[in-house]
Amino acid sequence: MKKNKPSNSEEKIFKGIGVSPGIVIGKAATLERHRATFIPRKVAAEQVTSEVKRFEAAIVESKRQLEEVKQRILEKGLGQHAYILDVHLKLMEDRMLRDETIKMIKEQQVNTEWALKVTLDKLSDAFDAIEDEYLKERKEDIKHVVDRILRNLTGRELRQIEDLEGEVIVVAHDLSPADTIQLNLQRVIGFVTDVGGKTSHTAIVSRSLEIPAVVGLEDITAYVAGAEQIIIDGTEGFVVVDPTPETIKAYHLKQQHYRYLERELLKYAPLTAETQDGYYVTLQANIELIEEIPSVIQYGAAGVGLYRTEYLYLNRKTLPNEEEHFQVYKQLVQQLAPYPVTIRTLDLGGDKFASHLELAEEMNPAMGLRAIRFCLKEQGIFKTQLKGILRASTYGKVKILLPMISGVEELRQVKVILEDTKGDLKAKGVPFDPEIPLGVMIEIPSAAVTADILACEADFFSIGTNDLIQYSLAIDRVNEHVSYLYEPLHPANLRNIKGVVDIAHKEGIEVGICGEMAADPLYTLIFLGLGLDELSMHPLAIPRVKKVLRRSTRTEGVRLLKEVLQFATAKETELFIHKEMCERFPEDFIQCME
Numbered sequence: 178m179k180k181n182k183p184s185n186s187e188e189k190i191f192k193g194i195g196v197s198p199g200i201v202i203g204k205a206a207t208l209e210r211h212r213a214t215f216i217p218r219k220v221a222a223e224q225v226t227s228e229v230k231r232f233e234a235a236i237v238e239s240k241r242q243l244e245e246v247k248q249r250i251l252e253k254g255l256g257q258h259a260y261i262l263d264v265h266l267k268l269m270e271d272r273m274l275r276d277e278t279i280k281m282i283k284e285q286q287v288n289t290e291w292a293l294k295v296t297l298d299k300l301s302d303a304f305d306a307i308e309d310e311y312l313k314e315r316k317e318d319i320k321h322v323v324d325r326i327l328r329n330l331t332g333r334e335l336r337q338i339e340d341l342e343g344e345v346i347v348v349a350h351d352l353s354p355a356d357t358i359q360l361n362l363q364r365v366i367g368f369v370t371d372v373g374g375k376t377s378h379t380a381i382v383s384r385s386l387e388i389p390a391v392v393g394l395e396d397i398t399a400y401v402a403g404a405e406q407i408i409i410d411g412t413e414g415f416v417v418v419d420p421t422p423e424t425i426k427a428y429h430l431k432q433q434h435y436r437y438l439e440r441e442l443l444k445y446a447p448l449t450a451e452t453q454d455g456y457y458v459t460l461q462a463n464i465e466l467i468e469e470i471p472s473v474i475q476y477g478a479a480g481v482g483l484y485r486t487e488y489l490y491l492n493r494k495t496l497p498n499e500e501e502h503f504q505v506y507k508q509l510v511q512q513l514a515p516y517p518v519t520i521r522t523l524d525l526g527g528d529k530f531a532s533h534l535e536l537a538e539e540m541n542p543a544m545g546l547r548a549i550r551f552c553l554k555e556q557g558i559f560k561t562q563l564k565g566i567l568r569a570s571t572y573g574k575v576k577i578l579l580p581m582i583s584g585v586e587e588l589r590q591v592k593v594i595l596e597d598t599k600g601d602l603k604a605k606g607v608p609f610d611p612e613i614p615l616g617v618m619i620e621i622p623s624a625a626v627t628a629d630i631l632a633c634e635a636d637f638f639s640i641g642t643n644d645l646i647q648y649s650l651a652i653d654r655v656n657e658h659v660s661y662l663y664e665p666l667h668p669a670n671l672r673n674i675k676g677v678v679d680i681a682h683k684e685g686i687e688v689g690i691c692g693e694m695a696a697d698p699l700y701t702l703i704f705l706g707l708g709l710d711e712l713s714m715h716p717l718a719i720p721r722v723k724k725v726l727r728r729s730t731r732t733e734g735v736r737l738l739k740e741v742l743q744f745a746t747a748k749e750t751e752l753f754i755h756k757e758m759c760e761r762f763p764e765d766f767i768q769c770m771e
């Protein structure tokens with residue numbers, strides 16, 4: 178995947194996966210996101226004293242660093258945030274943390290890292306047993322403190338996201354979705370990572386925040402020390418490190434060209450998504466954050482087809498309560514009225530995680546206790562969210578969407594909980610829409626295969642191609658090593674979608690796609706032929722898809738689909754569809770002819 182092409186100077190060019198469009202030119206800032214590993218190692222009796230000294234030195238260094246950060250915060254007049262550093266400084270002196278670790282090093286003759294990890298586990302268990310919510314939260318602080326000590330022990334770089342300043346481009350091995358949101362707060366202008374794929378949630382968040390990004394570069398962190406000049410082309414997936422003046426000039430021109438194209442496309446935003454023979458497709462927005470509402474309106478979406486609510490749970494230490502849910506949903510629904518808003522219930526797990534909810538470490542998180550499975554287990558958390566959604570439903574048109582449904586049994590269980598929740602609100606005289614539509618995501622192969630059963634009991638379908646492709650082709654959507662096998666045009670995927678659409682229509686319910694496929698204009702005519710009622714995508718993609726629809730006819734879509742379904746491989750289909758789209762829209766698909 179990587180193309181490292183040294184040219185006339187020290188310029189290096191890398192090819193990765195462009196996941197968030199746009200060109201940015203800035204200074205590189207490396208970020209250490211590896212977690213220090215804990216491996217038990219026996220130390221010789223004569224080394225025990227020096228092992229203890231190493232531990233004590235790491236504590237001293239950690240405290241010095243914390244004092245320094247505290248000083249910087251105070252100098253910036255942000256004294257209100259300094260208290261957390263005082264808590265961490267106090268924890269550095271915690272007797273149990275210190276004494277227990279030293280005791281274990283001495284008695285069991287093990288390395289400090291391991292002794293510290295065992296002490297941390299013991300402390301975590303003790304905190305878990307505490308009823309008091311405030312004290313429980315201190316567990317996270319202990320983890321941060323231990324993390325800092327460990328990093329100092331292992332000599333790893335300690336740059337934190339909070340330390341980033343100015344308009345920098347972050348270079349990291351990996352970033353979590355939560356990290357990405359934080360990057361936005363730090364005004365980072367772009368990022369590149371070694372790992373990741375187009376449909377990883379980090380990629381999705383970067384698109385929402387409109388931060389250009391390239392992922393899946395495999396080992397870019399090995400080539401960037403920090404402070405070099407760097408160019409990201411998130412549209413084409415290129416990264417240039419130490420560019421020559423000529424390259425910088427060329428990218429400035431390209432940047433202007435992209436901006437021009439974007440402005441041109443924006444002309445389609447206010448127009449209806451109607452084909453030349455009068456066929457409508459509802460184009461809606463996928464959003465993760467409430468801050469994206471202006472983009473939803475600006476790019477001409479007919480409402481929100483997927484609101485990923487898990488971001489309400491990230492970067493915080495407590496769970497959102499009913500009122501918080503309600504306020505966010507109400508704002509969304511009111512600001513987008515009269516358009517509908519589809520709120521997807523909590524879909525944690527896989528490559529998304531919450532900082533507060535401690536999801537057990539699983540061998541196979543994508544197939545673990547995530548999404549609806551988690552909600553059916555933690556019904557209190559689920560009901561809190563449902564109440565917030567129900568209360569917001571009186572302010573506009575709201576639909577509920579359930580993630581990761583594998584069969585009708587789960588849908589039935591949700592219905593019981595939903596009725597129960599409605600009963601609670603009714604008893605308190607709280608208004609809500611009693612007919613609120615309840616839809617399911619078709620993103621697990623078993624749901625696609627049993628779509629006929631689900632269609633009898635669901636109000637609508639939304640096909641989550643990101644996961645449907647992952648599970649039906651057995652391709653980890655975040656693993657850059659198999660990203661070449663992640664083929665949306667694989668006949669299995671097209672057949673899955675076709676089967677689900679046909680069944681939905683037979684049963685008289687609407688069906689849309691909310692996976693990343695919906696955003697790619699290359700597939701728009703195929704979806705038109707398939708007869709999808711809705712396509713939901715990141716707002717930025719809407720004008721381009723709308724343009725394709727407005728310049729085509731449904732008849733053309735049906736004809737094209739017939740040919741597409743005859744190909745045996747994704748490659749053949751792709752060649753065919755590229756050629757067709759290039760001929761029809763030379764100005765939009767020019768790249769494919771190069």
Ligand code: PEP
Binds near residue numbers: 620640
């Ligand atoms: C999907 O799987 O296609 C989807 C839209 O859900 P998510 O990307 O949040 O898993």
Ligand code: MG
Binds near residue numbers: 620641
């Ligand atoms: Mg999904």
